[in-house]
Amino acid sequence: EAGVTQFPSHSVIEKGQTVTLRCDPISGHDNLYWYRRVMGKEIKFLLHFVKESKQDESGMPNNRFLAERTGGTYSTLKVQPAELEDSGVYFCASSQAGTPWETQYFGPGTRLLVL
Amino acid sequence: AQKVTQAQTEISVVEKEDVTLDCVYETRDTTYYLFWYKQPPSGELVFLIRRNSFDEQNEISGRYSWNFQKSTSSFNFTITASQVVDSAVYFCALTNNFGNEKLTFGTGTRLTIIP
Numbered sequence: 666e667a668g669v670t671q672f673p674s675h676s677v678i679e680k681g682q683t684v685t686l687r688c689d690p691i692s693g694h695d696n697l698y699w700y701r702r703v704m705g706k707e708i709k710f711l712l713h714f715v716k717e718s719k720q721d722e723s724g725m726p727n728n729r730f731l732a733e734r735t736g737g738t739y740s741t742l743k744v745q746p747a748e749l750e751d752s753g754v755y756f757c758a759s760s761q762a763g764t765p766w767e768t769q770y771f772g773p774g775t776r777l778l779v780l
Numbered sequence: 781a782q783k784v785t786q787a788q789t790e791i792s793v794v795e796k797e798d799v800t801l802d803c804v805y806e807t808r809d810t811t812y813y814l815f816w817y818k819q820p821p822s823g824e825l826v827f828l829i830r831r832n833s834f835d836e837q838n839e840i841s842g843r844y845s846w847n848f849q850k851s852t853s854s855f856n857f858t859i860t861a862s863q864v865v866d867s868a869v870y871f872c873a874l875t876n877n878f879g880n881e882k883l884t885f886g887t888g889t890r891l892t893i894i895p
Contacts, residue, residue: 710882771825
């Protein structure tokens with residue numbers, strides 16, 4: 666069974682540019698999460714989709730970040746315009762039931778560097 | 781609010797030594813779930829274990845063991861007879877039971893096993 670995949674693995678952009686990250690969850694997983702780790706700090710929650718609906722977007726830092734999950738399958742996270750502080754590793758995770766006790770399975774992350 | 785503290789930023793041990801990674805958590809909830817994830821050099825977060833707040837039994841899986849103590853709000857992870865393949869960043873995380881599926885992570889501990 667394929668795991669969570671993310672694309673691209675790395676992205677280097679200049680301040681002010683736009684970047685779109687993609688996440689493909691494990692097949693059949695209705696719940697999809699985005700997290701971010703800024704260098705040396707903890708991994709922080711960004712948002713949670715249940716199918717195509719945003720269940721919780723309390724962690725989204727500001728309106729430069731836009732997440733979508735059309736059709737309830739893969740998800741994209743767009744940063745527009747990117748700022749220096751957006752640099753970090755963006756992780757995607759998925760789970761089947763979305764309950765607090767259920768394991769979330771993570772992808773390899775996208776390393777974003779904004780220059 | 782909940783919080784996870786991993787006070788050890790980096791640990792280095794010589795191969796075959798035992799090593800314990802500390803995790804201290806804070807939560808007001810009586811029902812919660814604790815997790816450990818491993819991040820090897822390849823980047824993905826690999827699930828290791830889940831524990832609920834009502835189960836204080838220690839767990840052993842091969843060379844890995846976990847010591848959950850509610851009295852000290854700790855969920856420590858011990859690797860016995862460490863191997864080079866154990867080198868990774870290890871994250872402790874927490875969820876609660878009130879519809880809040882998002883993981884709260886610690887800052888991680890980078891473990892280096894010296895051959």
